Amino acid sequence: MNEPFAERLLHWFDQHGRRNLPWQLHGADGRRDAYRVWLSEVMLQQTQVATVIPYFQRFTTTLPTLADLARADEDSVLALWSGLGYYRRARFLHQAAKRCLAEHDGALPRDIDALRSLPGIGRSTAGAILAQAHGERFAILDGNVKRVLTRYHGIHGDPAQAAVEKQLWQLAESQLPSARLADYTQAIMDLGATVCTRAQPACSDCPVRRGCVAHRDGLTDQLPATRPGKRIPTRQTVMLVLRDSQGRVLLERRGPQGVWSGLWSLPEASDRDAGWRRAAEFARLEDVHALPPFTHVFSHYKLAVEPLLYDDVAPLSAIADRPDLRWSDASQREAMGLPAPVRVLLNQL
CATH class of the missing domain: 3.90.79.10 (Nucleoside Triphosphate Pyrophosphohydrolase)
Known part of the structure; x- marks a missing residue:
């Protein structure tokens, strides 16, 4: 069951995936640049791709390397971030870059624990960096991926609850392919962003719909489970x-x-x-x-x-x-x- 899911997803990605995003540029070694992957992952937290692209391009034009970010003053970093919101993300980026310059020879570490010890880098962001920049076998679990896995496996309960999230991490890791980790990571994010959307998912265009529990049982509008709405003061x-x-x-x-x-x-x-x-x-x-x-x-x-x-x-x-x-x-x-x-x-x- 695991490999066919990844195979179908990668086949769909080769035809329909987003492969020209500015953070997907490959270096001379054929790998994506870890700094650009990291920056994009942080910018994309709670923010859509179309909104992020101009900010990403402006940011990397002014601060093209991790060392440039580390040496910049905070006002410059926040000015480049202005408009993206959730400014703590920018401060964590700046702090983490300084740590990398001081402790990791000016680069993001390739050890998962060392990555996760940096400000603002959690399990999913660390996995995304290692998978996309280095092709290593680590899963991610952002909002789009949670939605895909919840529907595909028919997982009930609030995905933010610890027990449900633990189950989703196990599923995310079990479905990883043996190769093409960078493409697979992008593919499952793309599927959630463009096909398995929160409202009115395009199930007829989904490459894994035949194995999807929510599609089979008519539960796409009920999964993932949503929290009761709170009145905003x-x-x-x-x-x-x-x-x-x-x-x-x-x-x-x-x-x-x-x-x-x-x-x-x-x-x-x-x-x-x-x-x-x-x-x-x-x-x-x-x-x-x-x-x-x-x-x-x-x-x-x-x-x-x-x-x-x-x-x-x-x-x-x-x-x-x-x-x-x-x-x-x-x-x-x-x-x-x-x-x-x-x-x-x-x-x-």
Whole structure:
């Protein structure tokens, strides 16, 4: 049963798989570059391929090697990541690259345990790197693969539960082929992304449908089992846009905790009155104008933002030496890590 699954999947991949993705470039030794594989795997976490490709190309153009990433400053890394979200991924990449430079001769280690000891690299990401870059026999278990295996084997229960996930890992490892590990890894991800989709899977196009329990028993809309939906709360904030006579805007680096940690953003306040008092700590103010409000959705809550524009302000010299504050023009902001909605807001100005 194991080898036919892999054989059918690889045959389908040869005809329909994605083989021209920018992280699939092969080096002189015929292998994919481990740095590019790693970067793509991290970027693709909770993000679709079409969204990732331009970010990946920009990132690797600026930082083409692991050593370049390790030697870059955090602001540059976060600026390249700006818009992809889940910024902790970028910080972990940066930290892991520094570790590789210091401890592994500037390369990602080929030992699975050493790989998994690096920040942000779990079992699935480590397996993807070793399988795709080195052709080693390691399984992966990202969201797409979980969906394929859950349906194919008719696995009930929440895939995020430890017992179910353990079963899926065992199945993922049992179905690995003896060769073409890089292609197989890409193939099973492609199958989940393009055919065995979450809604309305294209079962008629699936190369393994004849062995699929969910297809046989009419369970494709029930597997994988979904968790009961939770109501997402909404939080309110006021963002302060202080712009001086030179067109510079005041940015404040966020602290190490919470969302957007470590990024440059706009100062915030709880309401308009508190916003005026806080803005007065940074500059002499003339007037305030309300900008169109917007809502930004995170995975666990919604942020309702009321932006207030304080235009033609005079910066106070008392804040000049604060490292967490910076007056910046549009060109300077290009090289700074800003949350995507803040960058959009400032670009609209």
